[in-house]
Amino acid sequence: MATIKINDVEMSVTPGTLVLDACRTVGIDIPHYCYHPALSPVATCRMCLVEIKGQPKLATSCTTTVPPAPKDNPDAVVMEVFTNTPAVVDARAGVMEFLLINHPLDCPICDQAGECKLQDYSYHYGSGDSRMAEVKRRYRYEDLGAKIVIDKNRCIHCTRCVRFTREITGGGELIVAQRGSHxxxxxxxxxxxxxxxxxxxxxxxxxxxxxxxRDFRFQKRVWHLKSVPSISRHSALGSPIWIDHEGNQIHRFRPRPLEGKETTHFISDEERQAYTRYNRTDPAPSPMLKGAPAALDAIREAFQAAGPVAVIGQGTFGCDAAQRLGELATSASLRYGSGDRTIAVVLPKYQTSADGILNRRGFTERGFRFGALEELLGQVQKGQVKAVVLLHDAAFTSAKEAELLGQILQAAAFSLALEVEASGLGRAAQAWLPITSFAEESDFIVNHDGELRRYQKALQPPRGVRTLPGWVKDLVAVPAAV
Ligand code: SF4
Ligand code: FES
Structure with a gap:
């Protein structure tokens, strides 16, 4: 470790730590634009300047690292950093003035308003004045394809986007063209x-x-949105995301980077777009028995009278749901896992598994056996298993697996499906119960790297829709004596 002083406060850090990161650990946020922990440093925006004792010029804290302690004096202070001297304050105000030279004052119609670093830093570090008397440079906005729109008037040339397409996705679609003010x-x-x-x-x-x-542009003011920490069900690792919602509708999914976890900075467009699946448009579904709306008592009666029960849990649901579902099985050996979706691996560094069933591990730990549905079909056909309870989401089941599940439901004397929305398979079951989506409940998963990831309830479920543990509690309840 090396000892440094930040604004006269002594601290120990690992040699090689960026001064910007060292400052952050003691609660000093250094303003920055071009720096991003997942991208190579370029030090172009000059917003992160700090003063370092003994150095004649201000230094960029995003590229300056803490040196090791001298071998003959390991306790020596190796660096003294100052983040709020008049020289630093003046430099930041100067940088802000340059960045705003061509920037339009269109915050009232800009989608970034409310989460804009230019707005924030201008307020905190800007001079509040401009000496720009010339006409500002103007461009028309352009489509960068069907998904992204660029407004070059607002760009401050930090090159984060350019480095992302070069260093992370590798396509290099974005470039910096022209020179100087052009x-x-x-x-x-x-x-x-x-x-x-x-x-x-x-x-x-x-x-x-x-x-x-294109999707979120002009749709919502961000200060109206509430952000709830969650995970993406559409990745192998359960990427941490924010669910931004308002009025019981989700408006966007955003990555929620975890400190020190580089794989959590980015999510795929498929994960990002998946939010539309979790906004309910149809009226609240009701419990069904033999194709007609039914009271829970009737379904419970049919379930309890059926005989030996096997459960099939799709490994995309939470561990609490898996635990409760498993308790419905007559024996531990009658817990079966399902779900066979795979994910195309585009960025191996960020996608460490191609398995699209993100909680396969959590289900396995709770006794669910994957790849054994043929065995269950045999047992149902022989009459050793009479009732089958299926926890299912059609988005994660292939046509082949759906056919096998259909055969199991058909062969069983009694079948019950629990789904968010009724699929063809759910309608084929004798009984059907509506459950909450992952955005309407709190639970956790254990991803393919063995990490426990929690998600929290963002939306209110419709009346009559319950979590799986809620239904299970009633399905096993002993009816009150009349
Ligand atoms: S468009 Fe790219 S270069 Fe311009 S400000 Fe945004 S991220 Fe930076
Ligand atoms: S963040 Fe350091 S120069 Fe841009």
Missing amino acids: LEVTTYTGKSLDQNPFAGNVVDLCPVGALTS
Whole structure:
């Protein structure tokens, strides 16, 4: 470890730590634009300048690292950093003035308003004045494909988006063209971001409102949205995300980077777009028995009278749901796992598994056996298992698996499906119960890397829709004596 002083406060850090990160650990947030922990440092925006004792000029804290302690004096203070001297304050105000030279004052119609670093830093570190008397540079907004729109007037040339397409996704679709005041971020002629399955991340990376997503543009003011920590069900690792919602409707999914976890900075466009699946449009579904709406008592009666019960749990649901579902099985050996979706691995560094069933591990730990549905079909056909309870989401089941599940339900004397929305398979079961979606409940998963990831309830479920543990409690309840 090496000892440094930040604004006269002594601390120990690992040699090689960025000064910007060292400052952050003691609660000093250094303003920055071009720096991003997952991208190579370029030190172009000059916003993160700090003063270092003994150095004649201000230094960029995003590229300056803490040196090791001298061998003969390990306790020596190796660096003294000052983040609030008059020279630093003046430099920041100067940088802000330059960045705002061509930036339009269109915050009232800009989608980034409310989460714009230019707005925030201008307020905290800007001079509040401009000496720019010339006419501002003007561009028309452009489509960078069907998903992303660029407004070059707002761009501050931090090159985060350009480095993302070069260093993370590798397509290099975005470039910096021209020089001086004509500098612009654009695509090579004929290229767009449409072929890039992670393109949506450039919108999150852009610290200003230059890159916006076609999907979210002009839809919501961000200060009206509530953000709930959750995970993406559409990745192998359960990528941490924010669910941004208002009025019981989800408006966007955003990555929720975890400290020190580089794989959590980006999500695929498929994960990002999946939010539309969790906004209910149809009226609240009701419990069904033999194709007609039914009271829970009737379903419970049929279930309890059936005989030996096997359960099939799809490994995309939470561990609490798996635990409760498993308790319905007559014996531990009658817990079966389902779900066979795979994910195309585009970025091996960020997608460490191609398995699209994110909680396979959590289900396995609770005694669910995957790849054994044929065995269950045999047992049902022989009459050793009479009742089958299925926890299912059609989005994660292939046609082949759906056919096998259909045969199992058909062969069983009694079958019950629990789904968010009734699928063809759910309608084929004798009984059907509506359950909450992952956005309407709190639970956790154990991902393919063995990490426990929690998700919290963001939306209110419709009346009559319950969590799986809620239904299970009633299904096993002993009816009150009349
Ligand atoms: S478009 Fe945004 S992310 Fe890209 S260089 Fe400009 S300001 Fe930076
Ligand atoms: S963040 Fe350090 S120079 Fe841009």
